[in-house]
Amino acid sequence: MYLSAYLARRFEGATMQLTGPQIGEVRDAIVATFTENDLDEFTLIKFDLRFDGIIGQGNLNKRALHLVEYFNNRGIVADLVREAYAERSHVEVWQRLDKLYGARPPTTLQASLRTTTAGPAGAALEAVVEPRLKILNMELWRTGEAQAQARVCRVDIGPTPKGTGFLVGPDLVLTNYHVLTSVIAEPEAATTVKCVFDYKRLADGTVQQGRAVALAGGDGWLVDKSPPTQAELDDRPEATMPGLNELDFALLRLAEPVGAQPVATATAGPRGFVPMPGLQPPLPTHGALIIVQHPDSEPVSFALDTDAIIAVNANGTRVRYATNTEHGSSGSPCFDMDWTLLALHHLGDPNWRSPGYNQGVPIGLIANRVTPHLPAG
Structure with a gap:
């Protein structure tokens, strides 16, 4: 519920x-x-x-x-x-x-160089009106944004963009199971799958086509997987409570360790990968949530809502939020304002005429499954 x-x-x-x-x-x-x-x-x-x-x-x-x-x-x-x-x-x-x-909680107020606490009627020159939204270091935030952008990819099957994924190891990409359902059912089709990095729109308006990376050969491309519920596939997400074996993810191994390679030039640092948290980070109601995605197969973008998180379901297997997505955003990483990974985005409200939520899988549950496959540290 x-x-x-x-x-x-x-x-x-x-x-x-x-x-x-x-x-x-x-x-x-x-x-x-x-x-x-x-x-x-x-x-x-x-x-x-x-x-x-x-x-x-x-x-x-x-x-x-x-x-x-x-x-x-x-x-x-x-x-x-x-x-x-x-x-x-x-x-x-x-x-x-x-x-x-x-009673409403006290508001923290900043006056001069000291911080004081006052009730709702307190007065000061500056006020932290929304305590849940902290003031951010711009340089650190921009660095986190650039890293996230470089680590997110579009997932294509043949010539058709199907979803979004992101690096969680030098050669490991996390996306949704349902993005690759057809390939998981017919593994020989894995040779047609490409993960496209750096597909983005530049400041001058031109589009950089990016770099397509194939999956590992043989049967080594699918490292781990967990399907969604059948009800979710049938656009009836309320019908059943997802179990711990219904997390809608696929962990893919690439043909090369793109995360260990430079993003652009030989002098650039390695691309890196999104670190998986050891424990589930908080998912507070009203919390901010950023989704880095390839919406409608477009160049990499991000959507941000500072009042996003709606609720976590009763057994902690799904989280709902208001941050916007489009078709093609399935498999996107969801971050908080510190660029900490919170969830794997996987579906939107089936009531597309008047949607009330998007939905993801809390990343802690997936981390419990895939950590043995991830690089140490």
């Missing part, structure tokens, strides 16, 4: 979580002041969520506990308290709980 796009966009401020006794306080207030019908209406109208879908069966006491835990586990229980208070502002218990748990 995902938080809806509406719900994720509704919340503001830093996340918070309650202790067990505090969860009990909020649960008791819900049981004392809401009926089950009230809760059905409350969660649907306020959060675009169906009460039954969130917490299943049971008596009101049990279901209220599950509701609070659902919000608390996502770090957004303060918003549940605030909305409950708005509905029951005349009730003393909600007046108290709103002051305790529903």
